[in-house]
Amino acid sequence: MHHRIRHGPVHALAHCIGTATRKEPPPNSSMDAQQINISVYENLVPDFAEAELENLYGNIYSSLAQLRACGNLEGINTYAVRDGDRPVCILLFRRRKTKLQVVNEGMAIGEKEMRRFAEHMFATCSSLNLISFHAIATDMRRLPFPHQRYNCLEDIVLALPRTPQAYLASMGKSTRSYINRYMNKIRRELPTLRFQVHVNEEVSEQQLHDVIQLNKYRMAEKNKVWSIDGSERIVRLARSRGLTGIMEINGRVCAGVVNFRAGDNYFLELLSHDPAYNDYRLGTLCCYLTICECITRGGREYHFLWGQNEYKYRLLGVQRDLDHVAIYRSRAHMLLHADTALNNTVKSAVRRTKVWRHHAQHGGRHDAASRLALNILNRISTIKHHADGLLARQKQG
Numbered sequence: 108m109h110h111r112i113r114h115g116p117v118h119a120l121a122h123c124i125g126t127a128t129r130k131e132p133p134p135n136s137s138m139d140a141q142q143i144n145i146s147v148y149e150n151l152v153p154d155f156a157e158a159e160l161e162n163l164y165g166n167i168y169s170s171l172a173q174l175r176a177c178g179n180l181e182g183i184n185t186y187a188v189r190d191g192d193r194p195v196c197i198l199l200f201r202r203r204k205t206k207l208q209v210v211n212e213g214m215a216i217g218e219k220e221m222r223r224f225a226e227h228m229f230a231t232c233s234s235l236n237l238i239s240f241h242a243i244a245t246d247m248r249r250l251p252f253p254h255q256r257y258n259c260l261e262d263i264v265l266a267l268p269r270t271p272q273a274y275l276a277s278m279g280k281s282t283r284s285y286i287n288r289y290m291n292k293i294r295r296e297l298p299t300l301r302f303q304v305h306v307n308e309e310v311s312e313q314q315l316h317d318v319i320q321l322n323k324y325r326m327a328e329k330n331k332v333w334s335i336d337g338s339e340r341i342v343r344l345a346r347s348r349g350l351t352g353i354m355e356i357n358g359r360v361c362a363g364v365v366n367f368r369a370g371d372n373y374f375l376e377l378l379s380h381d382p383a384y385n386d387y388r389l390g391t392l393c394c395y396l397t398i399c400e401c402i403t404r405g406g407r408e409y410h411f412l413w414g415q416n417e418y419k420y421r422l423l424g425v426q427r428d429l430d431h432v433a434i435y436r437s438r439a440h441m442l443l444h445a446d447t448a449l450n451n452t453v454k455s456a457v458r459r460t461k462v463w464r465h466h467a468q469h470g471g472r473h474d475a476a477s478r479l480a481l482n483i484l485n486r487i488s489t490i491k492h493h494a495d496g497l498l499a500r501q502k503q504g
Contacts, residue, residue: 163196215243244430290392352394361381366409
């Protein structure tokens, strides 16, 4: 079965676009051969892609909703693989001269599909010699092409139990005590506090901006500056694909958590609280109560995303590694892109250093060499944060 290709405007990628059908041997020789159909759509995301991306990956960072919210659909091409009528893989990508960047992020892609994609694109695009994936979960070990792979992020994920009661019971004794203690403290001392979950447009833009503003206060303490685009993206996605938990006292927002939904999975975008209520742990409790609502709604996974914050593990998140992968047509082409290869090597080293620093700070390493290295890294980090904050303020001014 072939799919008709709908062409967008003609450009340098046009000679690469086409449809291929081939049979692939199955793992079990007693089974019928698979009918694999590969289609590539130039400057186009076909109508079927939105629902199938959600069904295949269930990840907001591999969805059209995310790209729309970012205003980032221009120049997107689509690669789609079907086994008969069953979708197997859909990748969105951009092509810039000799480089191809896969836009999907956060999702899992196996070695077989990564290999098939690289083989197809290199075979059909003679000028292409570098393919990049970013922040993906993969079991890839070997490819027939030179490649680089390094850990670039982590996603802290909670597999949601069937009921909120089962979730609370699965926590450690100290965490259950922590939640109950502060919930009781709120009932006694903040009797007017109200918590409510809003779906999509049920949350007002003002409530979202209030939560964002609370987070800005925290960012300012770290000499980081919010971007206007970042705020607008959160508002657009929260009111179209959101599940937002809001805590209010006498009508004023004192804490909030903004989550985005993709399929049966929820993704934590923003968690903030008024520092005036630090003694009540409103941020953690707001997150916990929202997770319970995700469970009630039949959610499958809750993604705390990146950042190894202690509360994510306290709430039973488990770390999944996300990797960056660069695939080169040949070793000669890897040398041709020596700047990219070197940049990947540097980023890999920086990431390993960051992970080491986190483990050293939180894993109980107290020898003199570790303390000295941590002090140096922390001083460098502080200087960088101050410089970044100053530059950002100068640009805004």
